[in-house]
Amino acid sequence: MLKMTDVSKIYRTDTVETHALREFSLTVDEGEFVSVTGPSGSGKTTFLNIAGLLEEMTSGTYELDGRDISKLNDRERSRVRNEKIGFIFQSFNLIPELNIFDNVDVPLRYRGLNAAERKRRIEESLDMVGLASRLKHQPAQLSGGQQQRVAIARALAGEPRFLLADEPTGNLDTHMADSVLDLLSEINSNGVTIIMVTHELTLADRAKRNIFVRDGQVTDAAPEFLRAANG
Amino acid sequence: MEFGPIWRALLRNKGGAILIALQIAVTMAIMVNSIAIMQERATNMQRPSGMDEANTLTFASISFAADADLRATYINDLEMLRNTPGVINAVGTNSFPLRGGGWSMGLQTEPGEDMGGVGAAIYFGDEHMIETFDVELIDGENFSPEQVVFLDPDNFRWEPYVIVTEALAKTLFPDEEGSVVGKTAYINQNDPVQIIGVIDQLQAPWQGWDDVEHALFSPVKRAEGFARYVVRTEPGMRDELLPQLEEMLASADKTRLIRGAQTFDEVREGAYLGDSAMIKILGFVITLLTIITGLGIVGLASFNVSRRTRQIGIRRALGATKPAIMRYFMLENFMISSVGVIVGGALAIGLNIFMVETFALTPMAWWVVPVAMIILWLVGQAAVAGPARRATRIAPSIATRSG
Amino acid sequence: MFRYYLKLGALSIRANPALSALMVAAIAIGIGACMTIFTIQHMMGSNPIPHKSAQLRHVQMDSWSDANPYNDGANPPIQLTYTDARNLLAAEQAVRQIATFKSGRIVEPEDPDELPYTVSGRATSKDFFAMFDVPFKYGSAWDAAADLSEEFVVVISEPLNERMFGGEDSTGRRITMNGDTFRIVGVLDTWSPVVKFYDLNNNPHEPVEDTFFPFSTAMANEYGNEGNTNCWKPPEGGDRAAFLNSECIWIQFWVEIPDQAAETQYMNYLDAYVEQQKELGRFPRPLDNRLPDVEEWMILNEVVDDDVSVLLGLAVLFLIVCLLNTIGLLLAKVMRRTKDISLRRALGASKASLFSQYIIEAGMIGVAGGLLGIGTTWLGLLGIRNLFNRFDFVEKLTHMDWSMTALAIVLAVVSALAAALYPTWRACQVTPASQLRIQ
Numbered sequence A: 001m002l003k004m005t006d007v008s009k010i011y012r013t014d015t016v017e018t019h020a021l022r023e024f025s026l027t028v029d030e031g032e033f034v035s036v037t038g039p040s041g042s043g044k045t046t047f048l049n050i051a052g053l054l055e056e057m058t059s060g061t062y063e064l065d066g067r068d069i070s071k072l073n074d075r076e077r078s079r080v081r082n083e084k085i086g087f088i089f090q091s092f093n094l095i096p097e098l099n100i101f102d103n104v105d106v107p108l109r110y111r112g113l114n115a116a117e118r119k120r121r122i123e124e125s126l127d128m129v130g131l132a133s134r135l136k137h138q139p140a141q142l143s144g145g146q147q148q149r150v151a152i153a154r155a156l157a158g159e160p161r162f163l164l165a166d167e168p169t170g171n172l173d174t175h176m177a178d179s180v181l182d183l184l185s186e187i188n189s190n191g192v193t194i195i196m197v198t199h200e201l202t203l204a205d206r207a208k209r210n211i212f213v214r215d216g217q218v219t220d221a222a223p224e225f226l227r228a229a230n231g
Numbered sequence B: 001m002e003f004g005p006i007w008r009a010l011l012r013n014k015g016g017a018i019l020i021a022l023q024i025a026v027t028m029a030i031m032v033n034s035i036a037i038m039q040e041r042a043t044n045m046q047r048p049s050g051m052d053e054a055n056t057l058t059f060a061s062i063s064f065a066a067d068a069d070l071r072a073t074y075i076n077d078l079e080m081l082r083n084t085p086g087v088i089n090a091v092g093t094n095s096f097p098l099r100g101g102g103w104s105m106g107l108q109t110e111p112g113e114d115m116g117g118v119g120a121a122i123y124f125g126d127e128h129m130i131e132t133f134d135v136e137l138i139d140g141e142n143f144s145p146e147q148v149v150f151l152d153p154d155n156f157r158w159e160p161y162v163i164v165t166e167a168l169a170k171t172l173f174p175d176e177e178g179s180v181v182g183k184t185a186y187i188n189q190n191d192p193v194q195i196i197g198v199i200d201q202l203q204a205p206w207q208g209w210d211d212v213e214h215a216l217f218s219p220v221k222r223a224e225g226f227a228r229y230v231v232r233t234e235p236g237m238r239d240e241l242l243p244q245l246e247e248m249l250a251s252a253d254k255t256r257l258i259r260g261a262q263t264f265d266e267v268r269e270g271a272y273l274g275d276s277a278m279i280k281i282l283g284f285v286i287t288l289l290t291i292i293t294g295l296g297i298v299g300l301a302s303f304n305v306s307r308r309t310r311q312i313g314i315r316r317a318l319g320a321t322k323p324a325i326m327r328y329f330m331l332e333n334f335m336i337s338s339v340g341v342i343v344g345g346a347l348a349i350g351l352n353i354f355m356v357e358t359f360a361l362t363p364m365a366w367w368v369v370p371v372a373m374i375i376l377w378l379v380g381q382a383a384v385a386g387p388a389r390r391a392t393r394i395a396p397s398i399a400t401r402s403g
Numbered sequence C: 001m002f003r004y005y006l007k008l009g010a011l012s013i014r015a016n017p018a019l020s021a022l023m024v025a026a027i028a029i030g031i032g033a034c035m036t037i038f039t040i041q042h043m044m045g046s047n048p049i050p051h052k053s054a055q056l057r058h059v060q061m062d063s064w065s066d067a068n069p070y071n072d073g074a075n076p077p078i079q080l081t082y083t084d085a086r087n088l089l090a091a092e093q094a095v096r097q098i099a100t101f102k103s104g105r106i107v108e109p110e111d112p113d114e115l116p117y118t119v120s121g122r123a124t125s126k127d128f129f130a131m132f133d134v135p136f137k138y139g140s141a142w143d144a145a146a147d148l149s150e151e152f153v154v155v156i157s158e159p160l161n162e163r164m165f166g167g168e169d170s171t172g173r174r175i176t177m178n179g180d181t182f183r184i185v186g187v188l189d190t191w192s193p194v195v196k197f198y199d200l201n202n203n204p205h206e207p208v209e210d211t212f213f214p215f216s217t218a219m220a221n222e223y224g225n226e227g228n229t230n231c232w233k234p235p236e237g238g239d240r241a242a243f244l245n246s247e248c249i250w251i252q253f254w255v256e257i258p259d260q261a262a263e264t265q266y267m268n269y270l271d272a273y274v275e276q277q278k279e280l281g282r283f284p285r286p287l288d289n290r291l292p293d294v295e296e297w298m299i300l301n302e303v304v305d306d307d308v309s310v311l312l313g314l315a316v317l318f319l320i321v322c323l324l325n326t327i328g329l330l331l332a333k334v335m336r337r338t339k340d341i342s343l344r345r346a347l348g349a350s351k352a353s354l355f356s357q358y359i360i361e362a363g364m365i366g367v368a369g370g371l372l373g374i375g376t377t378w379l380g381l382l383g384i385r386n387l388f389n390r391f392d393f394v395e396k397l398t399h400m401d402w403s404m405t406a407l408a409i410v411l412a413v414v415s416a417l418a419a420a421l422y423p424t425w426r427a428c429q430v431t432p433a434s435q436l437r438i439q
């Protein structure tokens, strides 16, 4: 279970203060598939970064699986990211120097699993995304959709409880986007909690619950606004 | 540990890694051979001359007047020197260890031409030699005053008694178990000389000579136009006495010049000037080289860190702790360095063999290669530590931010 | 276009000041190490009399022992016996010939209150000065008659003339050395060959002698030899006559051989001479006469110290390390700029223009490294001079002339360009599209 209460995030630069999140409160239950939509700059990514422990919040409380996150040090935060959370990024973020196998291997290494276990998980998760035959390929040799599926396999290999996706289809065409969404639904049906940021309502509709963010706050804003924004 | 993925990532980006490895390899070749040469020279410099160097001084007296009474000057000079308070003893001789010039002769155990001899440095002097040179008589006896004669420049002949160093005695009579005192050797092919004493150790005047431990005393006083005096003083008196003695002799007899006054420390410095300069130059070279290689690694590692900023952020997002990021760069550098030092070890040994053959150097000691390896490993790790620490400060949110 | 590339290069260098400084410093230090040692080696081994060195020959004859050949038979002895020197001198079979040895003197000033002092001296024949192109400030060499009648005539060096006579024309004046009063016939002009090639016996880099007097005079008055004496057989007797008659070698002997014909002729004469001596029971070894010229003579006598050769080898390796360093840094620079490069390519830059851009940037770094390298070389030479400050000759060896300065810059630029080749090639491999996709 993920529970944020009055979380705010302020970015300070020399000249400006940006309130990316203000009194942001949200609870996501075990097994949910939540989509987060909102205009560009509304704070979606900021929310996801805080939820995924990539950034620290300025104030508020955040509980993940009943644990108060704000008290964790860097090592413990890394560990939570590694064991409980899987990430899927808009720009895939595969490591260009590593082949597919080694890319999926990255989070498993940090968990300190033995070689046989890692191999089993890598092959299983690549199998699940339909890329079992591409182990030795370099990322550059794959299409965008394939790269994103590798990224999903990487997220899944760690058997996370939460899957956080930031515009996972933003760099893909509609057809590929659909297949990625199919994959996410399937994963969700296996019990993984998914939070997906997107600004495409057609995709957001496939989630079980929709949340709208505006000016760093969860709002009840009419979907029309978003539809208009997306033309 | 993550050797596998790091290695495969390195192979994908060989250029830079190979360059660092090569740089380390050549650095290692230079370092190993420099250390080997420095070590050889330092060992040479540590060899004892056999004299009481801290308390010994020397100068030469050059007589120029055609009618000078050279023997009287010689006898007078030594008497004055020996009677000066603070002087332990003094002697007139042709040369001394580390002087760089002197006289050597072949010695053989049978008389005759073409027998092949053993080279030995000759030190002429009287019965005060042993005390002045501070050598220990380990067998036999010193010259008696009656055995010592003045050299006759018009009719030189070898006096029939010698005192030899133990090393020379061993080379001349390798099979002799007991005493060599009383045995006869032949100098100048046919002239018999009897060994009456053996001293523990004294170097020949040429420190680079193969037979540097071969020296003998011949009981001859050389009162020629050129006399070289060696003076041994009480501890701590040397520096005070040097100008005093020089002045004393110069004013006692104006028909000659006192030249080349030196303490034995200065003699040693002069004898090993080339060696100590070589040690300094090479030490400077390897220090500079290590700094350059280190800075090169820092530069390249910094580049690598900034080139991989995004990747590091992703790793952090996927659960890498700061120490894990640090470890990644340290390990990567360790692997590159390892390739470097292994190739470098081979290069170094090859170069050493070449130098030993071309320049007659001593082959290097076994420990030089591993020591250089460890030094370069440490330099590499130290150099990469800074950039690696910077890498740990890259925020994980890079993964979601910069598109 | 060249100006545009210069500007791009300057921009790029300024964009990475620490890195560019590191590259320039690495090249400068590598160049400094190489050029310091190379300058010394160059000066040590440089031909002191280039226009004439091929005509000046040292005479070598194998007068040594049959049982223990000189230098294990690799080459004949490097000096002559007095017997042979006297015979060859008397035979006058070459255009010019001299026998010579070193013999220091003590000058007794006319003023009795002034202390006597030592000077270096050389016994030689009148041809010495003409053979070795010795410059005179005042007067000239002595004449043949002086050699023949063992006269007390002397040629003194410029520094000694300065010391004794305040630099005036002192020809005709007197000087008393070791009780013998000499008449000054000539004063040398500045003469300081880097290598004292005519006598490599002791230190090949010490200054030329202060006094020169006839060989015949020195022999008649029993002047001692200060150079090396080597014997394979003891003199038959303890007096000077026995020594002069012995097989001990201690005299340097030079002849002037203007051309091939003269060489053949002189070799024939030497062969005949040795055959004749063999009949007298001398020269037990096979016939082995040689006439090495100045350069060959310097190599045979190993004028260039082994340590210098070792250091030069290490210095070249040092430069290689510095270049590898530069290659690595340039490569890193290129790799970081792949986006920029592919953008330029997409905007129409050809491979050739990219190549020019990067090579010019490297050339700029090379020139900067070379200029700084002159400074580091100078520092290096200064350091060496300090290490050896006991020896005056090191001053001469650590002198950086124009050719060495130019060489330093050329070496730096060539090195930098060579170092730039691989990174530049890699830059040219970047395709226009590759970097504009993702990541």
Ligand SMILES: Nc1ncnc2c1ncn2[C@@H]1O[C@H](COP(=O)(O)OP(=O)(O)O)[C@@H](O)[C@H]1O
Binding pocket: A011, A012, A013, A018, A019, A020, A038, A039, A040, A041, A042, A043, A044, A045, A046, A047
């Ligand atoms: N590192 C940062 N420094 C300053 N401002 C930032 C930073 N990251 C995001 N912001 C600002 O925070 C606000 C929310 O950004 P973000 O969460 O990325 O929006 P979204 O993902 O909804 O487009 C924006 O105004 C953005 O400019």
Ligand SMILES: [Mg+2]
Binding pocket: A044, A045
């Ligand atoms: Mg966003």
